[in-house]
Amino acid sequence: MNLLKEAQQVIKHNIRDYGMYIALFIIMVTFTILTDGLFMSSRNISNLLDASGYIAVLAVGVMLVIVIRHIDLSIGFLAGFLGAIAAILLLNGVSVFLVIPIVLVLGVLAGSATGFLVAKVGIPAFVATLAGWLIYRGAILLVTEKSGTINVDDEAFNAIGNGYIPSIAQVGGLHLLSLLIGATGIILYIFSAINNRKNKIKYNFDVVSKPMFIIQLTFVSAIIAYFTWLLAGYNGISWTVVIILLVVIVYHFVTTKTVIGRHIYAVGSNPEAAHLSGISVSKITFLVFGSMGMLSGLSGILFTARLQSATTTAGTLFELDAIAAAFVGGVSAAGGVGKVTGAVIGAVVMATLTNGMNLMGVGIAPQYMIRGGVLALAVIFDVMTRRQRA
Amino acid sequence: MSEYILEMNQISKEFPGVKALSNVNFKVGRGEIHCLVGENGAGKSTLMKVLSGVYPYGTYEGDIVFNGHVQRFNKISDSVDVGIAIIYQELALFPDLSVYENIFINNEIQSGGVLNWNEAIVQSKQLLEKVKLKVNPETLIKDLGVGKQQLVEIAKALSKEVKLLILDEPTAALNENDSENLLDLLRVLKEQGITSIMISHKLKEVIAIADKATVLRDGETMCTLDASKGEITEAAIIKNMVGREIGNIYPERAEKVFGEKILELINWSAYDSKIGRHVAKDVNIHVKQGEIVGIAGLMGAGRTELAQSIFGNAKNYKLQGDLFVDGMPANYKHTSDAIKAGIAYVTEDRKGNGLFLLQDIKNNISAGNLKGISANGIVNENEEIKVAEEYRTSLGIKTPSIQQLVGNLSGGNQQKVSLGKWLFVSPKLLILDEPTRGIDVGAKFEIYTVMNELIAKGMSIIMVSSELGEILGMSDRVYVMAEGEIKGELSSEEASQEKIMQLATQ
Numbered sequence: 001m002n003l004l005k006e007a008q009q010v011i012k013h014n015i016r017d018y019g020m021y022i023a024l025f026i027i028m029v030t031f032t033i034l035t036d037g038l039f040m041s042s043r044n045i046s047n048l049l050d051a052s053g054y055i056a057v058l059a060v061g062v063m064l065v066i067v068i069r070h071i072d073l074s075i076g077f078l079a080g081f082l083g084a085i086a087a088i089l090l091l092n093g094v095s096v097f098l099v100i101p102i103v104l105v106l107g108v109l110a111g112s113a114t115g116f117l118v119a120k121v122g123i124p125a126f127v128a129t130l131a132g133w134l135i136y137r138g139a140i141l142l143v144t145e146k147s148g149t150i151n152v153d154d155e156a157f158n159a160i161g162n163g164y165i166p167s168i169a170q171v172g173g174l175h176l177l178s179l180l181i182g183a184t185g186i187i188l189y190i191f192s193a194i195n196n197r198k199n200k201i202k203y204n205f206d207v208v209s210k211p212m213f214i215i216q217l218t219f220v221s222a223i224i225a226y227f228t229w230l231l232a233g234y235n236g237i238s239w240t241v242v243i244i245l246l247v248v249i250v251y252h253f254v255t256t257k258t259v260i261g262r263h264i265y266a267v268g269s270n271p272e273a274a275h276l277s278g279i280s281v282s283k284i285t286f287l288v289f290g291s292m293g294m295l296s297g298l299s300g301i302l303f304t305a306r307l308q309s310a311t312t313t314a315g316t317l318f319e320l321d322a323i324a325a326a327f328v329g330g331v332s333a334a335g336g337v338g339k340v341t342g343a344v345i346g347a348v349v350m351a352t353l354t355n356g357m358n359l360m361g362v363g364i365a366p367q368y369m370i371r372g373g374v375l376a377l378a379v380i381f382d383v384m385t386r387r388q389r390a
Numbered sequence: 391m392s393e394y395i396l397e398m399n400q401i402s403k404e405f406p407g408v409k410a411l412s413n414v415n416f417k418v419g420r421g422e423i424h425c426l427v428g429e430n431g432a433g434k435s436t437l438m439k440v441l442s443g444v445y446p447y448g449t450y451e452g453d454i455v456f457n458g459h460v461q462r463f464n465k466i467s468d469s470v471d472v473g474i475a476i477i478y479q480e481l482a483l484f485p486d487l488s489v490y491e492n493i494f495i496n497n498e499i500q501s502g503g504v505l506n507w508n509e510a511i512v513q514s515k516q517l518l519e520k521v522k523l524k525v526n527p528e529t530l531i532k533d534l535g536v537g538k539q540q541l542v543e544i545a546k547a548l549s550k551e552v553k554l555l556i557l558d559e560p561t562a563a564l565n566e567n568d569s570e571n572l573l574d575l576l577r578v579l580k581e582q583g584i585t586s587i588m589i590s591h592k593l594k595e596v597i598a599i600a601d602k603a604t605v606l607r608d609g610e611t612m613c614t615l616d617a618s619k620g621e622i623t624e625a626a627i628i629k630n631m632v633g634r635e636i637g638n639i640y641p642e643r644a645e646k647v648f649g650e651k652i653l654e655l656i657n658w659s660a661y662d663s664k665i666g667r668h669v670a671k672d673v674n675i676h677v678k679q680g681e682i683v684g685i686a687g688l689m690g691a692g693r694t695e696l697a698q699s700i701f702g703n704a705k706n707y708k709l710q711g712d713l714f715v716d717g718m719p720a721n722y723k724h725t726s727d728a729i730k731a732g733i734a735y736v737t738e739d740r741k742g743n744g745l746f747l748l749q750d751i752k753n754n755i756s757a758g759n760l761k762g763i764s765a766n767g768i769v770n771e772n773e774e775i776k777v778a779e780e781y782r783t784s785l786g787i788k789t790p791s792i793q794q795l796v797g798n799l800s801g802g803n804q805q806k807v808s809l810g811k812w813l814f815v816s817p818k819l820l821i822l823d824e825p826t827r828g829i830d831v832g833a834k835f836e837i838y839t840v841m842n843e844l845i846a847k848g849m850s851i852i853m854v855s856s857e858l859g860e861i862l863g864m865s866d867r868v869y870v871m872a873e874g875e876i877k878g879e880l881s882s883e884e885a886s887q888e889k890i891m892q893l894a895t896q
Contacts, residue, residue: 203775205793258767259760265749266757272743276704276735277758277811278726336748 006212016385020330020345023378027349031356039356042234045227050161052351053240054079054302056344057247058322059329061295063343064255064288066326067268069335070118070125072289073319074132075296078110080315081136083300084143086157087150087310096157103297110136111293112286119285133319141312150310161306164235165242174229175236182228186221193217240302244344247295251340264288269336324371325350328378332386349374392458395420395554395585396441401452403436403445410436411450411609418554418587418602423580425596426589428606429631430689430856434589437606438556442476443469457553473553477543479562479690485532490514492531493546517545521575537568544575548584555579556587561595562690563665573599591688593624593895605630624892632858632887639831640863641839644846648866649679651717652819652850653700653733658711660699669695669707671874677819682841682851684865686858686890692874693854694738697821701735702728716818729758732818736808738827738854740801744808747797751789752778754796754807759815781810786836802833809840820844823854838864858887870894 011018031039038044058075065072082103089099110132117128144150152158169176193216200207208216231237255261266274267284275281299318304310329346331338353374357367396418403411411433418424426434440450443463454461456472463469469476483492490510499506499513514527523541531539540560547555557576561569576586576599590596596603603622605612612630615621654676662669669692677683685693698704700713702725713720715731722728728735737744746754755778756763763773778792785806789799796807805825812820822841826834841851841864855861861868868880870893878893 199772203779205791257769257771259764259769260767262753262757262760262769266746269746269748270743273737273746274757276701276725276737276743278702278724278729279757280724280726336746 003209003211003215006209007215010208010212016330016382017339019381019385020328020342020349020378024345024349024352027352027356031352031359035356035359038359040230042230042232044355044359045230046234046238048351048355049231049244049348050238050240050306051355052347053161053244054299054306055318055321055325055351056244056347057295057302058299058318059325059343059347060247060251060340061292062319062322063326063329063331063338063340064251064264065125065292066323066331066333067335067338068264068285068288069268069271070285070288071323072114072125072129072132072292074110074114074129074136075292075299075322076315076318076320077133077136077140078107078293078296078315079300079303079318080310080313081139081143081300082107082110082297083304083314084140084150084310086301086304087152088143090152090154090157091150096154099157100301103301104294105297107293107295107297107300108290109293111290111296114293115286115289118289119282136315140314144310144312148312152304152308152310157301158305158308160239160243161302161304162238162308164238167236174232175234176232178228178232178236181237182224182232185228186224189220189224190217240306243298243302247298248340248344255340260284260287265336268338321350322347324375327382328375330378330382332382346378392455393419394455395457396587397453397455398437398441399453399455401437401440401450401454403433403440403450409609411440413452414606414609414611416604416611417614418585421580421583421585422601423576423586423588423599425600425603426587426606427591427593427596427603427627427631429858431608432606432631433609434606435558436609438476438558438587438589441469442466442474442556470550473551474556475547475550475552475554476556477540477547477558477560479559481536481539481543483531483539483542486530488528488530489518489525489534489542490527492542493517493527493549495546497550513549514545517548518542520548521545522571522578535568536563537565537571540564540568540572541575544579552584554585554587556589558589559591559690560588561590561592563667569595591690591895593627596627597622597624603627607631624895628888628891628895632891639835639838639859641835641842643842646680646866648681649848651676652679652715653677653852654712654714654717655700656712656714658696658699658709658713660695660703660707660709662695662705662707668874670699673711673876675869675876675879677850677852679818679850680845680848681866682845682853682864684861684868685852685854685871686861686868687856687871687877687894689856691871691894693871694823695874696871697735697823697852697854700728701725701733701821704735729815729817732816733821734758734812734815734817734819735821736812736823736825738823740804740808745796745804748795751782751787751792751794751796751799751807755781755792755810755814758811762814777814778810781806781813785810785813785840800829800833802829802836805829805833805837809837813844817849819850819852821852821854824856825853826855826857826860834860858890861885861890862887872896 058079062072062075085106086099086103089102090096114128114132117123118125165177167175167177197207197213255264263279263284266277266279267281271281303314325347326343328349329342331343350371353371354367394417398414398416401411401414414437416437428434439445441454443466446464447462461472493514494510499509511527518525518527521541521544523538525534525538531542560572564572573595579586600622601617602614604614605627607630615626655673658670658673659668660670673696687693699707699709702722703709704725720731741747746757752774756774760769763770763777775792782792787803787806789803796804825837845851853864862885866882868885868890869876870878870890872894877896880889
């Protein structure tokens with residue numbers, strides 16, 4: 001009985017953090033029921049995650065831009081443009097191992113240009129990036145004008161969007177390496193959670209009771225195990241998922257554990273106080289837009305690899321999907337609040353909606369409306385829970 | 391008709407934890423110029439906000455009788471409707487609209503919803519003539535100086551057939567010429583039967599223009615002086631403004647040992663290009679090691695601006711003159727340079743630009759010196775917790791945990807977090823801007839005690855404060871500022887409330 005009460009308390013206190021996961025869970029269960037289990041099939045989940053990749057990485061970047069109280073509208077067409085550049089380089093025989101760093105560096109340069117306009121010249125980010133939106137849109141047309149769609153036949157490159165990590169061996173029809181990665185993930189998670197808890201106890205911070213802690217551990221481990229099993233039952237973990245995981249791990253680490261991360265949130269929560277604390281607001285602005293550019297490049301690579309071609313309309317509306325994902329993921333429009341994991345889950349929620357409704361054969365018109373409704377609900381939830389805490 | 395146009399009887403107004411006004415009586419005679427004076431925080435602005443309906447009927451106690459009728463203003467427009475107009479220090483004009491558009495904003499001349507701009511321009515010309523402002527009504531507000539903008543505000547008030555004009559420190563931002571014009575205009579309006587209430591810190595002005603002067607102190611009416619009886623004198627006003635007993639709320643200092651000059655400013659000026667004037671002018675001051683230097687003055691004297699110009703020129707002023715830190719010339723480009731040199735600045739506005747309210751105590755304390763607890767750019771959270779715990783204990787921050795969000799703490803505890811944040815950068819010179827504003831007596835005493843401990847360890851402190859008691863009780867030496875200039879330097883023996891007030895109101 002006590003445990004139940006504690007569970008209620010834990011959920012109530014962390015409703016902002018858990019809300020999104022609960023929503024995702026409900027959406028997934030609903031679709032599974034409505035599609036007679038088709039939604040939760042290995043193949044579909046694998047596809048869903050691959051399809052959300054290029055938006056997820058953009059969402060992480062734009063989440064940080066929103067945290068520092070700016071916005072970036074140029075990222076969709078920048079991703080499309082950089083994807084086209086990647087395709088052209090590959091067509092001209094440049095090795096894929098050179099193409100990727102080149103595109104990422106170009107992304108950083110483009111992002112820094114935006115950063116310069118915003119941080120140094122003082123142009124509102126909305127306007128500066130709207131200009132970028134137009135410029136990169138023109139740039140895509142320019143480079144694809146003659147050829148139209150550019151097909152990419154480099155297998156290594158296309159694997160980024162469509163390939164899977166090697167299996168080593170199949171165990172009972174399951175992808176072994178994927179299972180190993182899943183198991184490692186669970187072990188690392190349990191290890192760090194225990195470590196974290198020990199530390200908190202050492203400093204007399206509030207921790208949940210031991211049985212509650214074990215329930216939490218089991219629950220999260222079970223979810224990781226379930227998804228690993230799902231993916232291992234199809235082709236295993238895809239390269240896209242590997243890339244998303246890498247981005248999440250790196251960005252999560254940087255935002256939560258490093259000085260730069262702290263400075264980003266400081267600038268977002270109170271730029272004046274940050275300045276008076278000796279933090280260079282313009283440097284942080286540069287950095288966040290630079291990272292945004294790099295992730296746009298990565299998004300372009302993922303999208304081009306997935307389609308195995310660069311098209312004249314690549315990147316259309318990516319920016320708004322990414323911004324929506326970031327808001328569904330709990331970033332605050334007032335700045336200073338937002339999580340990397342939130343942005344990625346937000347992207348997965350939006351992709352899940354599209355995927356599930358497609359499976360059900362819902363028309364495109366209601367799809368847009370429902371996704372709009374979910375976005376509005378997510379933000380309403382965010383505002384309500386914030387008010388409750390204040 | 392009564393001889394008074396306005397009677398405010400037994401007005402009391404409470405904010406959570408503070409009694410801002412207690413049983414204030416304020417009577418203004420018809421057709422007079424009545425000045426309202428008092429220290430910062432004496433309740434002048436609160437009283438005017440009660441009068442103008444900013445604080446609606448029911449949120450205060452007492453009655454307002456205006457023009458013979460008891461008034462219950464529920465909103466600002468109610469007071470405007472009976473003929474009360476208030477002109478704030480921060481002018482309420484739209485810089486990108488023209489003079490005539492500003493004059494008739496929300497009072498537009500219209501027939502059936504269609505605006506008659508031509509009529510507005512014609513009427514504006516007449517109103518501008520009344521306030522003796524010779525500009526084309528189609529000029530944009532942003533192209534006018536502050537003095538002229540103020541006249542537009544008055545013209546706007548006249549367009550609403552104002553009976554009682556309230557001016558909140560109208561000359562604070564004006565040069566002498568403009569101030570003189572404004573005072574002349576008030577005299578002219580008086581002849582036309584308009585009553586004025588003027589809040590002012592400049593006693594010379596008060597003496598020059600007031601028919602009556604009411605002095606507030608700590609939310610109470612001290613007296614109303616009458617010029618016709620020769621009562622309005624500098625001495626009388628100052629005596630009523632200050633006169634508070636300084637109790638034993640300042641902890642004893644151990645013996646005072648002063649070292650070398652740690653900071654020196656020579657002919658230091660700071661020009662704010664955003665408002666187009668000097669916020670600090672020809673300042674020559676110094677601070678010795680182990681010294682608490684008080685900077686006294688009234689609101690808008692330029693004390694915060696001076697402090698921020700020293701602290702890495704945080705507001706990007708155009709600077710002139712020399713700054714020496716530890717005897718070496720210093721030229722800081724960014725606040726981080728000043729921090730590196732050992733200067734820390736605890737802001738007067740802890741919620742606005744001091745703290746990260748949505749972050750917890752430990753993140754706030756470490757924000758100024760994350761480098762000190764990180765290796766290779768990675769924050770050592772254990773170290774951070776240890777540091778935060780240390781300051782929690784040594785400063786007595788009352789909180790269940792250092793994971794508490796700073797926004798949820800009381801003012802006194804927030805101030806201690808601010809202080810902790812800056813002590814963690816281990817500065818040589820700590821600039822405290824209004825260190826005890828808005829916090830209770832107990833927390834004040836704790837902060838004073840910490841200041842004395844720091845001084846004993848060899849730190850130096852500049853304390854900017856509007857509280858005379860604090861300035862006298864804590865400082866080893868006092869500079870008095872007004873209008874961006876240092877008006878005088880007083881040793882702790884010479885300094886008295888009267889002397890400081892005299893210098894501050896020049």
